[in-house]
Amino acid sequence: MDVSAAAAIGAGIACLGMGGAGIGLGNIFGSYLSGALRNPSAADGQFGRLIFGFAVTEALGIFSLLIALLLVFK
Numbered sequence: 606m607d608v609s610a611a612a613a614i615g616a617g618i619a620c621l622g623m624g625g626a627g628i629g630l631g632n633i634f635g636s637y638l639s640g641a642l643r644n645p646s647a648a649d650g651q652f653g654r655l656i657f658g659f660a661v662t663e664a665l666g667i668f669s670l671l672i673a674l675l676l677v678f679k
Contacts, residue, residue, distance in 0.1 A: 622669025
């Protein structure tokens with residue numbers, strides 16, 4: 606197997622992390638919306654946790670994109 610082919614396969618596998626980050630964001634916002642509709646008075650208290658979860662999940666997606674780009678352009 607050629608080294609460039611292996612790098613392309615590795616980059617494709619690394620991009621799966623971006624899909625996982627998208628699924629995670631959907632779960633985070635869906636759970637927040639469900640909880641906010643059930644108990645609107647507690648929604649403001651959970652907004653900070655929502656933003657923190659969004660930031661961590663998005664960072665993991667960006668890290669997987671970075672790894673994929675490093676594999677492609679190395």
